[in-house]
Amino acid sequence: xxxxxxxxxxxxxxxxxxxxxxxxxxxxxxxxxxxxxxxxxxxxxxxxxxxxxxxxxxxxxxxxxxxxxxxxxxxxxxxxxxxxxxxxxxxxxxxxxxxxxxxxxxxxxxxxxxxxxxxxxxxxxxxxxxxxxxxxxxxxx
Numbered sequence: 144x145x146x147x148x149x150x151x152x153x154x155x156x157x158x159x160x161x162x163x164x165x166x167x168x169x170x171x172x173x174x175x176x177x178x179x180x181x182x183x184x185x186x187x188x189x190x191x192x193x194x195x196x197x198x199x200x201x202x203x204x205x206x207x208x209x210x211x212x213x214x215x216x217x218x219x220x221x222x223x224x225x226x227x228x229x230x231x232x233x234x235x236x237x238x239x240x241x242x243x244x245x246x247x248x249x250x251x252x253x254x255x256x257x258x259x260x261x262x263x264x265x266x267x268x269x270x271x272x273x274x275x276x277x278x279x280x281x282x283x284x
């Protein structure tokens with residue numbers, strides 16, 4: 144796992160915090176699938192489960208932990224929410240995620256609103272959307 148020490152400048156806005164069964168494996172997978180970088184040390188419980196981990200994906204922070212059912216922390220479900228990546232090189236992001244093992248839920252294609260969009264489910268049950276804004280929208284931004 145790649146690790147950098149200071150992620151506080153990235154901590155702004157809404158930050159997704161997911162509970163996944165097998166957080167260590169998820170971090171490794173997100174490095175392959177999304178180019179994630181681990182920030183700081185992983186905080187662990189006495190039995191070795193991940194209490195807190197911060198990873199950066201495309202200049203945004205994503206926090207995750209293992210389930211702690213004894214404290215009410217059940218695994219998150221992708222059907223409850225979708226993690227959306229707004230990216231410029233959609234083919235690169237899409238192909239990397241699918242090649243790493245994400246299940247295609249909705250193909251990455253041009254949609255009626257003008258953007259290229261698609262959704263996948265990762266092996267930990269979370270759903271990810273890839274949104275490549277139309278060229279006209281990027282020019283206005």
